[in-house]
Amino acid sequence: MNILVINCGSSSLKFQLIDSESEKVIAKGLCERIGIEGSRIVYQKPGADKKITEAPMQDHKAAIGMVIDALTDGQDGVVKHLSEIGAVGHRIVHGGEKFASSTKIDDTVLAAIEECSELAPLHNPANLIGIRACAELMPGTPMVAVFDTAFHQTMPEEAYLYGIPYRYYEKDKIRRYGFHGTSHSYVSKRAAEVIGEDIHKLKLIVCHLGNGASVSAVKYGESVDTSMGLTPLEGLIMGTRSGDLDPAIVEFIAHKEGMTLEEVMRVLNKESGVLGLSGGFSSDFRDLEDSYHAGKPEGTRAMKAFAYRVAKYIGAYTAAMNGVDGICFTAGLGENSPLIREMVCGYLGYLGVSLDEEQNAKRGEDLIVSTADSKTKILVIPTNEELAIARETYALVK
Ligand code: AMP
Secondary structure, eight states: OOOEEEEEEEOOEEEEEEEETTOOEEEEEEEEESSSSTTTEEOOOOSSOEEEEEOOSSSHHHHHHHHHHHHHTTTTTTTTSSHHHHEEEEEESSOOOOSSSEEOOHEEEEEEEEHGGOOTTTTTTHHHHHHHHHHHHSTTTOOEEETGGGGGOOOHHHHHOOOOOOHHHHOOOSOOOOSHHHHHHHHHHHHHHHHOOOOOOOEEEEEESSSSSEEEEEEEEEEEEOOSSSSSTTSSOOOSSSOSOOOOHHHHHHHHOOOOOOHHHHHHHOOOOHHOOOOTTTTTTHHHHHHHHOOOOOHHHHHHHHHHHHHHHHHHHHHHHOSSSOOOOOOHHHHOOOOHHOOOOOOHHHOOOOBBBHHHHHSSSSOOOBBBTSSSSEEOOOHHHHHHHHHHHHHHHO
């Protein structure tokens, strides 16, 4: 069955058409600048050049219309008719406590996702627009919602509660939810396969290190803790997000700089992380690595602080699970940077970690990059959130 995977952002829409049997990507692409001047669709078939078409898209419905046109196009399309698309899988950022797994979309589910919008005001409304646009343009095609938060719903209370009055949890549902769940789930399952052991016998730590970054503790196949919280701002130092900090800093900056709460939150979300630490030099780790190798302070302090924070979380999650069998690196940075893996693993001597330099220099495939006698295994597992969404979707509609 052909599954269309849709990931709707506020002004962008990523898509992939995946054959559920071969699990191959049939076509993929991206609509950019939706609702803004200069909107365009980038469309690509495997092995072919990208086709970029500039066209006005006033909203997400127009964007999905363009995606359907591209997929069914007589010349460059991959299906003859819409009926060849068996189902649509939507990535939904926040499922709150309502969704502990993926679910087929109906009116009740739509209303529940809407209720979760309060927790993710930038993301869920865009996701909902995507669902509604597909429902209009592809009537009768089953749709599935796959939530970023669902995998972490197995966290115990002591991991998800904050040390604030309990009434805020009871009344407003303020708690740790965690994100990147589809990736943490996919990578931990794949890691168990690569190790060759039943996931229900393994204690794994997954480090999803991209522009957004999070760590999770996956004990016997279930997430028991993760570094992102109520929102994706908590935890690791990220590209532009601060991660953990003393909450009093918010008030301190607001007073000192004469800023509103919204302005301070903008600084913490958009101007902080390695971008902020490098004095505004770059949020891209390729630039930071160049700076680090050149011995310049901007990149060096940002990379060191980033790696230190990852190592601290690994220590915390090792304690939370009373041990760890494997530590997995994934996402843009985790998959592609031997240096960051080396810097993080430099802290893990107490876990008997020994990196295999030759293996660690490779990229692009599932790898064990620790030596055969390393007490804890270090793995690189390329994440594939789209494939995970397609699998979940197929499982619910087949
Ligand atoms: P993602 O959010 O998963 O797409 O990851 C984006 C991050 O991965 C950016 O900070 C990139 O700089 C980083 N990244 C991608 N490729 C490399 C590479 N070859 N070396 C170091 N960092 C990389």
